[in-house]
Amino acid sequence: MKKLTANEVRQMFLDFFESKDHTILEPASLVPVDDPTLLWINSGVATIKKYFDGTEEPPNVRLANSQKSIRTNDIENVGYTARHHTLFEMLGNFSIGDYFKEEAIVWAWELLTSKEWYAMDPEKLSVTIYPEDEEAKRIWQDVVGLPKDRIIELEENFWDIGAGPSGPNTEIFYDRGQEYNDLDENHPESFAGGENERWLEIWNIVFSQFNHLPDDTYEPLPNQNIDAGMGLERMIALSQDALTNFETDLFLPIIEKISAISDKVYGKDEVKNTSFRIIADHIRAVTFAVSDGALPSNDGRGYILRRLIRRSVLHGQKLGIREPFLTDLVPVVNEVMGDYYTSLKENEDFVKKIIKREEDRFHETLADGLAILNDLISDLEENNEKTIDGASAFKLYDTYGFPYELTEEFAQERKLAVDEAGFNQEMEAQRERARAARSTEQSMSIQSDVFKDLEEDTEFTGYTETEDTAKIIYMVADGKVQEAIEPGQRGEIVFEQTPFYAEKGGQVGDTGYVYDGSGQVVAEVLDVQSAPGGQNLHIIESVQHLDVKENYCLEIDVQRRELIKRNHTATHLMHQALRDILGEHVHQAGSLVAPDLLRFDFSHLQPVSSEEIAEIEDLVNQKIWDSIPLETIETDIKTAKDMGAQALFGEKYGEEVRVVCISDYSRELCGGTHVSNTSEIGLFKITQETGVGAGVRRIFAQTSQGAFDWLEEQLQILDQSKALLKAQTRQDVPAKIMSQQDQIKKLEAELESLKHQMANEEAESVFEDVQEIEGVRFIASVTNVNDMSQLRDLADQWKQGDFSDILVLGLEDSGKANLLVAMKPLMIEKGLKAGDLIKEISQHIKGGGGGRPDMAQAGGSYPEGLDRAIDAVSEWIQEEI
Ligand code: ATP
Numbered sequence: 001m002k003k004l005t006a007n008e009v010r011q012m013f014l015d016f017f018e019s020k021d022h023t024i025l026e027p028a029s030l031v032p033v034d035d036p037t038l039l040w041i042n043s044g045v046a047t048i049k050k051y052f053d054g055t056e057e058p059p060n061v062r063l064a065n066s067q068k069s070i071r072t073n074d075i076e077n078v079g080y081t082a083r084h085h086t087l088f089e090m091l092g093n094f095s096i097g098d099y100f101k102e103e104a105i106v107w108a109w110e111l112l113t114s115k116e117w118y119a120m121d122p123e124k125l126s127v128t129i130y131p132e133d134e135e136a137k138r139i140w141q142d143v144v145g146l147p148k149d150r151i152i153e154l155e156e157n158f159w160d161i162g163a164g165p166s167g168p169n170t171e172i173f174y175d176r177g178q179e180y181n182d183l184d185e186n187h188p189e190s191f192a193g194g195e196n197e198r199w200l201e202i203w204n205i206v207f208s209q210f211n212h213l214p215d216d217t218y219e220p221l222p223n224q225n226i227d228a229g230m231g232l233e234r235m236i237a238l239s240q241d242a243l244t245n246f247e248t249d250l251f252l253p254i255i256e257k258i259s260a261i262s263d264k265v266y267g268k269d270e271v272k273n274t275s276f277r278i279i280a281d282h283i284r285a286v287t288f289a290v291s292d293g294a295l296p297s298n299d300g301r302g303y304i305l306r307r308l309i310r311r312s313v314l315h316g317q318k319l320g321i322r323e324p325f326l327t328d329l330v331p332v333v334n335e336v337m338g339d340y341y342t343s344l345k346e347n348e349d350f351v352k353k354i355i356k357r358e359e360d361r362f363h364e365t366l367a368d369g370l371a372i373l374n375d376l377i378s379d380l381e382e383n384n385e386k387t388i389d390g391a392s393a394f395k396l397y398d399t400y401g402f403p404y405e406l407t408e409e410f411a412q413e414r415k416l417a418v419d420e421a422g423f424n425q426e427m428e429a430q431r432e433r434a435r436a437a438r439s440t441e442q443s444m445s446i447q448s449d450v451f452k453d454l455e456e457d458t459e460f461t462g463y464t465e466t467e468d469t470a471k472i473i474y475m476v477a478d479g480k481v482q483e484a485i486e487p488g489q490r491g492e493i494v495f496e497q498t499p500f501y502a503e504k505g506g507q508v509g510d511t512g513y514v515y516d517g518s519g520q521v522v523a524e525v526l527d528v529q530s531a532p533g534g535q536n537l538h539i540i541e542s543v544q545h546l547d548v549k550e551n552y553c554l555e556i557d558v559q560r561r562e563l564i565k566r567n568h569t570a571t572h573l574m575h576q577a578l579r580d581i582l583g584e585h586v587h588q589a590g591s592l593v594a595p596d597l598l599r600f601d602f603s604h605l606q607p608v609s610s611e612e613i614a615e616i617e618d619l620v621n622q623k624i625w626d627s628i629p630l631e632t633i634e635t636d637i638k639t640a641k642d643m644g645a646q647a648l649f650g651e652k653y654g655e656e657v658r659v660v661c662i663s664d665y666s667r668e669l670c671g672g673t674h675v676s677n678t679s680e681i682g683l684f685k686i687t688q689e690t691g692v693g694a695g696v697r698r699i700f701a702q703t704s705q706g707a708f709d710w711l712e713e714q715l716q717i718l719d720q721s722k723a724l725l726k727a728q729t730r731q732d733v734p735a736k737i738m739s740q741q742d743q744i745k746k747l748e749a750e751l752e753s754l755k756h757q758m759a760n761e762e763a764e765s766v767f768e769d770v771q772e773i774e775g776v777r778f779i780a781s782v783t784n785v786n787d788m789s790q791l792r793d794l795a796d797q798w799k800q801g802d803f804s805d806i807l808v809l810g811l812e813d814s815g816k817a818n819l820l821v822a823m824k825p826l827m828i829e830k831g832l833k834a835g836d837l838i839k840e841i842s843q844h845i846k847g848g849g850g851g852r853p854d855m856a857q858a859g860g861s862y863p864e865g866l867d868r869a870i871d872a873v874s875e876w877i878q879e880e881i
């Protein structure tokens with residue numbers, strides 16, 4: 001095979017299929033758009049499912065792409081096999097009801113072997129086919145001329161993921177020679193199609209020709225499709241004659257960086273090599289995923305990222321790296337991949353921040369896990385047990401990210417074993433759960449065929465018009481295509497042209513009315529959505545009989561639309577203002593543009609401060625008051641991007657795009673409706689800022705009348721406060737509050753001094769009541785003071801004077817009883833101790849306490865016993881003296 005760089009291998013594939021009339025698609029975001037069934041884009045076909053199942057019309061029936069993909073089920077293979085990654089690029093070519101087996105096979109062979117293209121040695125190639133696929137066999141044998149012994153029949157070559165399209169496939173293998181094999185030449189798996197390292201699977205061509213029905217029978221699909229995927233990294237490894245995918249220009253720069261950080265050499269020791277490879281693989285996946293808007297978290301996608309980061313840290317530890325290091329690899333990944341994936345470099349700072357935070361947190365978790373493991377080991381040692389049970393080992397793995405080997409290592413140090421079977425059992429149970437989740441994740445829906453005959457394009461006239469006359473071209477009610485809709489019925493209608501906007505890009509659909517020629521209302525339009533073919537679908541409730549092919553007058557709710565327009569343009573202004581004030585890492589993560597408010601989600605790590613909010617509002621309002629005219633430009637995607645137009649994360653755009661420009665302040669790709677001058681927005685006000693998930697903030701804002709009403713409401717709150725404070729004007733409110741606060745402070749001080757005075761008076765009365773037994777003078781009484789600290793104040797006063805030899809005070813405070821005992825030195829010399837006395841009398845308050853010989857305190861739960869406790873003092877003195 002020709003020696004090529006990674007970029008050349010990719011480009012050659014795309015060029016080849018372009019020469020076969022394929023439209024080349026831009027890579028889509030790794031985060032699936034509008035597809036809740038998929039966690040990640042995991043193949044080329046995943047991004048274009050919608051063309052296969054008919055939910056959207058393709059730009060061409062022949063498509064090709066190089067699509068970044070993440071496969072979580074290959075995580076455990078990475079680093080151990082030469083050929084698996086979590087993130088890899090799949091070079092795909094697709095036929096949507098166009099060419100089929102013959103072209104797909106013949107072109108694959110041409111691209112691989114022709115001198116003009118990859119120029120592989122044809123002798124090295126073998127293929128596998130489905131045993132019953134006579135046609136594929138014939139094409140490989142007779143058209144391509146491949147010898148029979150290199151066409152291997154395999155039962156498993158049938159692509160089937162349950163209900164949905166399915167069909168046989170054919171896979172192409174490259175023979176790397178026995179020296180690459182990890183198996184003996186006579187091993188049963190040692191053949192093209194077996195699980196080994198000698199024959200490398202490079203290309204899988206799926207002939208999707210059946211529909212797998214729910215009752216497990218198969219019927220032929222009306223459209224036969226081709227879905228073919230080739231692994232870019234594997235092709236590069238072959239082209240660069242690399243030992244594994246990792247010894248290529250895609251991975252070596254990353255590996256070299258890891259080597260510099262760890263001060264370990266790659267290629268010397270197979271265990272360390274695996275760690276190098278795993279880190280290099282994972283950091284690519286994490287960098288791409290975060291750049292595409294995914295963030296580490298505890299479930300779903302986020303959990304995968306968390307696992308990848310944790311595994312990288314642990315493998316770093318195996319290489320002796322103790323400090324956080326992953327962020328240093330991000331620029332290297334971006335250097336290698338940034339030419340084709342240009343947004344990587346734009347998002348570099350943000351990606352680094354996210355990874356840094358996660359890596360730091362994991363270092364903390366590891367320390368926690370280690371503490372738990374140590375406790376566990378100590379417990380076992382105490383009970384003379386020798387084995388860490390499987391569930392505990394699994395918990396360490398699952399919660400604290402400890403791989404089994406790490407737990408085992410620590411256990412061995414303390415001469416303990418780990419129940420590996422138990423651990424595996426837990427692990428298997430978890431895998432089972434994951435498998436169950438995956439199979440539901442992959443099923444592909446079959447086109448619902450109510451819209452299958454709707455081929456005509458319709459025109460949206462609502463950029464300039466608010467009313468229009470148009471013919472009905474398609475009607476659906478009760479799930480069926482209809483010729484007419486009767487009064488009171490709900491239905492979905494498509495008009496030849498319409499001023500009604502269909503919900504898209506966050507902007508809600510228009511509402512309004514359908515009239516007949518005489519101005520009578522025929523139907524109310526409740527909402528507008530897009531049909532699979534992109535036509536505007538009016539969801540209506542009819543008032544009168546409606547006929548297909550008839551003309552009607554359409555009129556949108558203009559006032560509502562005006563409000564929506566203001567909120568939409570304000571959203572663009574705010575998006576730019578957020579980037580200006582908070583930084584370029586801000587990316588839209590979702591939005592809602594409704595008549596009464598706008599809601600905007602965006603990537604940002606910490607809450608937006610009130611100062612920042614003020615700055616953002618200020619900037620947006622400035623642009624509103626500058627009365628900037630808006631301009632929309634229709635152009636192709638490339639020109640738009642060159643103009644610096646903001647495209648949204650993961651959003652797919654057609655060839656023709658619309659750029660909404662607010663002079664050169666904001667440029668966004670957008671199909672929505674906007675004001676013609678920013679001054680129409682009038683006023684902009686952010687009403688709320690909150691967090692939604694890790695690293696995503698949400699802002700609610702209002703414009704024009706809504707913003708004014710909101711401010712009015714705030715003023716009303718202020719007026720209420722004014723009335724309560726009895727202030728003359730709103731301006732007086734803060735001064736009033738301050739003077740009241742002063743007054744409160746003064747009153748508090750007065751109260752404090754009064755309390756003090758009362759305590760003194762209390763002391764005087766308490767200290768007057770002195771009793772005497774056998775020459776010992778003692779004071780014992782329940783007091784009226786407020787709390788324990790005042791009780792102690794009393795004791796201090798007592799100490800300073802000569803009121804008695806022993807002091808015993810009681811207090812009831814919030815349902816609890818307190819006792820305090822103090823002794824003069826003379827008593828202590830006689831052998832009496834405050835602690836002994838309190839122990840004796842605190843029984844009566846169901847409590848306990850203690851202290852020094854000269855001073856002791858006790859608390860109890862039975863205040864009713866206080867008097868009894870005080871009475872018991874004299875008995876005690878009598879006995880002790
Ligand atoms: P394998 O058996 O080697 O795991 P596969 O059968 O899972 O491959 P397909 O689902 O047919 O692969 O994907 C099409 C092509 O994508 C494969 O022929 C291969 O070249 C590539 N590919 C698949 N999985 C990976 C991966 N984890 N890392 C790198 N390339 C991959």
Ligand code: MG
Binds near residue numbers: 074
């Ligand atoms: Mg696989």
